[in-house]
Amino acid sequence: xxxxxxxxxxxxxxxxxxxxxxxxxxxxxxxxxxxxxxxxxxxxxxxxxxxxxxxxxxxxxxxxxxxxxxxxxxxxxxxxxxxxxxxxxxxxxxxxxxxxxxxxxxxxxxxxxxxxxxxxxxxxxxxxxxxxxxxxxxxxxxxxxxxxxxxxxxxxxxxxxxxxxxxxxxxxxxxxxxxxxxxxxxxxxxxxxxxxxxxxxxxxxxxxxxxxxxxxxxxxxxxxxxxxxxxxxxxxxxxxxx
Numbered sequence: 001x002x003x004x005x006x007x008x009x010x011x012x013x014x015x016x017x018x019x020x021x022x023x024x025x026x027x028x029x030x031x032x033x034x035x036x037x038x039x040x041x042x043x044x045x046x047x048x049x050x051x052x053x054x055x056x057x058x059x060x061x062x063x064x065x066x067x068x069x070x071x072x073x074x075x076x077x078x079x080x081x082x083x084x085x086x087x088x089x090x091x092x093x094x095x096x097x098x099x100x101x102x103x104x105x106x107x108x109x110x111x112x113x114x115x116x117x118x119x120x121x122x123x124x125x126x127x128x129x130x131x132x133x134x135x136x137x138x139x140x141x142x143x144x145x146x147x148x149x150x151x152x153x154x155x156x157x158x159x160x161x162x163x164x165x166x167x168x169x170x171x172x173x174x175x176x177x178x179x180x181x182x183x184x185x186x187x188x189x190x191x192x193x194x195x196x197x198x199x200x201x202x203x204x205x206x207x208x209x210x211x212x213x214x215x216x217x218x219x220x221x222x223x224x225x226x227x228x229x230x231x232x233x234x235x236x237x238x239x240x241x242x
Contacts, residue, residue, distance in 0.1 A: 001087075007186060010185045010186065013087075013092045014092065016060055016063065016097050018057065018061055019032065019043055019098055020036055020098075028068075032097075032099060033126065034099075034101055035130075035151045035152045036126060036150075036152070037150055037154070038215060038218040038221075038222050042200065042218075044203060047203060071104060071108055075108045075112060083116070087118065088118045089118065089119075091119075091121075091122065092119055092120070092121050093123065093186065094121055099127055101127075103130060106134055114140050116142075119142065120143075121142060122143070128157060131147075144190035145190065146164065146189045146196055148165050148166075149215055150166070150216060150219050164195050164196065171183055172199075175197075177214075179195050180193045181198065182197075182198055
């Protein structure tokens with residue numbers, strides 16, 4: 001359990017895994033973001049310190065390997081870590097990279113949360129279907145989440161009732177759109193006013209790819225392009241994003 005510099009400033013700890021699809025040193029392949037969409041193109045967790053420093057990548061992969069090879073053992077280890085006195089009253093962000101990639105993994109986290117009510121957990125997620133089926137009917141009282149736009153299932157979200165966040169080209173664009181920034185404290189994503197916006201990371205080649213658009217706009221454009229492609233294929237009828 002650790003935290004990057006931005007989270008540490010606000011006393012937030014984190015536990016994370018690698019972003020999206022990749023391969024471990026032994027050749028094992030994984031996809032930790034099965035519902036990722038256009039976000040993959042501008043994912044900060046696939047660049048910068050995440051790839052520049054081998055130790056960071058290795059630690060994230062070790063976390064994932066523990067989950068994949070011994071889910072029960074990982075759950076026991078997490079419960080032990082969270083039982084330490086220093087965890088009382090703390091906030092833990094789940095996944096600075098990656099997402100809730102399976103129902104089994106998500107269920108393990110829900111059990112952990114219920115057994116450690118002295119700690120508050122939160123996350124951003126694009127696993128809309130999984131959360132609406134597995135989490136929303138009976139969420140732990142100490143779990144907060146924000147649906148992150150830019151995934152395959154954006155169309156299932158209700159911007160009036162679901163807490164959502166979007167990535168804007170700049171911080172100024174967040175406020176101009178009437179959304180609320182979490183720049184000062186990441187906890188604003190789950191405890192501040194909604195809808196939530198964040199300015200794109202200052203990584204020039206990613207900002208160029210974003211092209212002044214919101215991530216949700218990139219996703220809508222991609223969904224429409226897919227619909228048009230599917231409609232042109234003989235014998236196929238478009239069913240929207242999948």
